[in-house]
Amino acid sequence: MKYSFKIFSIFGIPVELHISFLVLIVLIYIIALLNVVSYVTLLTAVLITLIFVSVVLHELAHCYVAKRYGIGIERIVLLPIGGISEMEEIPKDPKKELRIALAGPVSNLLIGGICYLILILSLAYISKTIQAAIYYFVFVNILLGFFNLLPAxxxxxxxxxxxxxxxxxxxxxxxxxxxxxxxxxxxxxxxxxxxxxxxxxxxxxxxxxxxxxxxxxxxxxxxxxNEKVKDVMTTTVHTVKPSNTVKETLKIMFKEKHMGYPVTDDGHLIGIVTFHDLSKIPEAEKDTLINDIMTKDLVVSDPEESLMETLEKLNRNRIGRVPIVWENRLVGIVSKTDITTVLDMKQNLLEKKKK
Incomplete structure (x- = not known):
């Protein structure tokens, strides 16, 4: 997820903080310290922080059970609306999914129960203000536990x-x-x-x-x-050379009606150039070499990659096509249109089977 950064790892799982979450927490503490809003005290800010700790524990509970079933966890991202666990796959075994799903709400209910027990045992030793804060913390955890059990x-x-x-x-x-x-x-x-x-x-x-x-x-x-990139990729790929000029490449684009080209050197993919890149070059500089303006930070796939992974790359990077590289050589290209065509065919077959 964009605009998030790692704060720590646990069970080998990176826990990341989204910048919006950081801004919210900092804002709450500033309001509390400067007493901008009378009811937002330092205790309130600490309490809100502890509630988000509960959210982390909720997500970690999911992840711990998932890892025990061999499901990889890419990361946990903390947002103002809660936490998101990014699992490498959705468990298809109902029993596994049930246990993974239950782990989060159960963790909140356990936190609430334990804190309530601590509160009961320490009533004689803590102030009314602290008691009220703990009551609120217990209430929020129980609410989170039951809210997450809604069948939706x-x-x-x-x-x-x-x-x-x-x-x-x-x-x-x-x-x-x-x-x-x-x-x-x-x-x-x-x-x-x-x-x-x-x-x-x-x-x-x-x-x-x-x-x-x-x-x-x-x-x-x-x-x-079960679909691989190699099954749908286009193997005849039109490319340009790094020594081509902007003017030459524009002519190729207008002739072949393609809006982007891989840049290769002796079969090796070294960059990508698009019409958008070329359109930014002034008329007086149309003799500029493609090597000087191409994108070198590439998103690529390989023939054995699943189409789902490739589709996720396309969506994540907001691009329409991705080059396919094998042993450092360009062997094909896959577009989002290629994948949606396969999807349409598979969905039609699925609907026909139901009939």
């Missing part, structure tokens, strides 16, 4: 529901049904929010979009899981 993506309850359904139907249908249930719940929340609390409408939007995104992700990963 992207909450853990949506994954628990899918795990239950996946015991009775295929994984895609289970995801679709769980997502639809989540959407219906989101609509009900939005309607209730109109009359009672505007915040519920925002939560409803988050739940609705999360449900749709989860279904699309599962559909893509399932349909593309």
């Amino acid at each position: 993506f992207p909450m853990d309850g949506g994954r628990i529901l899918r795990a239950f359904l996946a015991e009775r139907m295929n994984f895609i249908d289970a995801t679709k049904l769980a997502a639809n249930i989540g959407k219906q719940l989101a609509i009900i929340m939005a309607l209730v929010g109109i009359f009672f609390n505007f915040l519920l409408i925002l939560v409803a939007v988050y739940v609705y979009l999360g449900a749709q995104a989860e279904y699309q992700t599962v559909l893509l990963s399932t349909l593309l899981e």
Whole structure:
């Protein structure tokens, strides 16, 4: 995720802080220290920090169980709205998904229970202010635990529901049904929010979009899981040389109607040049060599890579095509259109099987 930086690692999992989260925390502490808002005290700021620690523990609980099942965790990213665990894959075994999903809410309920027990045992020794803060911390953790059990993506309850359904139907249908249930719940929340609390409408939007995104992700990963880049890549690739000038390359582009070209030297990929790059060069400098303006920081794939991984690269880097390199040589190219064509074909076959 852009604009996030690593703060520490635990269980070999990088924990990153999004810049928006950092800004929020710093702002809260400034407000508390300068007493800008009377009810935002230093104790309030510390309490909010501890709540986000609970969020980290919630995500770590998911990750710990996932790693025990051999599922890799890329990182945990902390955002103002909570934490995100980026797993390398979605577990298709319902029992595994159930345990991974339950781990987060259970951790919050345990934190709340332990803190409540500590509070009861220390009532005679702490001030009313500290008691109130601990009560609030307990309440928030229990609320987080039960809120995450709502049967809707992207909450853990949506994954628990899918795990239950996946015991009775295929994984895609289970995801679709769980997502639809989540959407219906989101609509009900939005309607209730109109009359009672505007915040519920925002939560409803988050739940609705999360449900749709989860279904699309599962559909893509399932349909593309056995497809390799080598099966769909175009092996006849038009390239330009680093010694070509801007003027020569523009002529090639207008003739062949391609908006970008790999730059190769004796078959080795050394850069990419696009029409956007060329259009920035003034008319008086059209004899500039491609070597001087091409992009050298390349995003590439290899023939054995899965199409899902390649699609994620395209989306993450906001590019339309990616060169395919094997043993340091350019062997093909894959565009987002190539992948969507495969998806359409697979989806049509899937729908025909259901009929």
